Amino acid sequence: MIVGGEAELALLLHLFPEGVEELDGAFAVYAEEPPIGFDMIEAEDVREGWEDAWKDFHHGVAIGRLWVGPPWEPPPAGLVPVVIDPGRAFGTGAHPTTRLCLELLQEAEPTSLVDVGSGSGVLSIAAAKLGFAPVGAFDLDEVAMETTAANAEANGAGVNVLDELRPAALAVMNIALDVVEGLLPKLRVERAIVSGYLERDDPRAAGWQRLDRRVLDGWAADVLEFRP
Ligand SMILES: C[S@@+](CC[C@H](N)C(=O)[O-])C[C@H]1O[C@@H](n2cnc3c(N)ncnc32)[C@H](O)[C@@H]1O
Incomplete structure (x- = not known):
């Protein structure tokens, strides 16, 4: 989870088109590999069905x-x-x-x-x-x-x-x-x-x-x- 604000959200969406989720004032990003250069505060265990969860973020x-x-x-x-x-x-x-x-x-x-x-x-x-x-x-x-x-x-x-x-x-x-x-x-x-x-x-x-x-x-x- 990465703590941040609006500017960080914009940047994260740019960097992680697979998906960014706001959770309790922090951001979780969906990525195949752990993102390099980010301050990793917590890495949650992936929940079941994560392979398709990013699709929820892609809408026409x-x-x-x-x-x-x-x-x-x-x-x-x-x-x-x-x-x-x-x-x-x-x-x-x-x-x-x-x-x-x-x-x-x-x-x-x-x-x-x-x-x-x-x-x-x-x-x-x-x-x-x-x-x-x-x-x-x-x-x-x-x-x-x-x-x-x-x-x-x-x-x-x-x-x-x-x-x-x-x-x-x-x-x-x-x-x-x-x-x-x-x-x-x-x-x-x-x-x-x-x-x-x-x-x-x-x-x-x-x-x-x-x-x-x-x-x-x-x-x-x-x-x-x-x-x-
Ligand atoms: C922000 S994405 C834009 C993708 C798409 N055109 C869009 O508008 O959604 C920028 C793309 O530029 C490519 N790129 C970065 N530097 C480049 C360069 N010097 N010459 C050509 N492509 C480059 C990256 O690989 C990436 O695919």
Whole structure:
């Protein structure tokens, strides 16, 4: 059990998409391995059925005209389903930064797109279903690449898993602030939807200017344009 407050809850949800539970003023996280670097006050014996208990935390969410949900929930009629089996990769659609990116994608003109840090593939799959093409997905993590490919296939979404960053009209990148700032100069795109950081943060990179900003629960997402 990890003692903490609201900020810790937000961080824990980011780090443990498998699930976080508030119990008597403390947080329990669901993880396959004991989390490294956290102050472990108590480790409870796992209760029966723990393998499936984390599923209780994954519910579908409607974001504009999209529904992002797990395979064990039926998608509601009238919304575009993005079915995500999170596996071990980040991105169920529930995190505020993912939600903000999904909102901003729905307002963008469908063009070619590269998803940098694709995780579960949620943003790539949503983009493909919104009419973006071609859609490329790139992640440093091999498990994320495999999860993106599997989820894209299960959704029948046209997503190309990339072995390197490719040029596109638009990039979407939901990672941490320092990674976003480090990758912006390497992108060969006209615009970028970026997130993964807090409202107080302001991503900066030479030639990039902010066109729009959204905030949710203390997190932020920006639309940036490259004007060399
Ligand atoms: C917060 S998750 C975002 C997942 C998903 N795109 C979403 O919005 O829910 C960030 C992902 O970025 C990946 N990542 C971190 N650093 C990266 C880098 N330098 N290049 C590419 N991917 C990176 C991580 O492996 C992780 O899958």
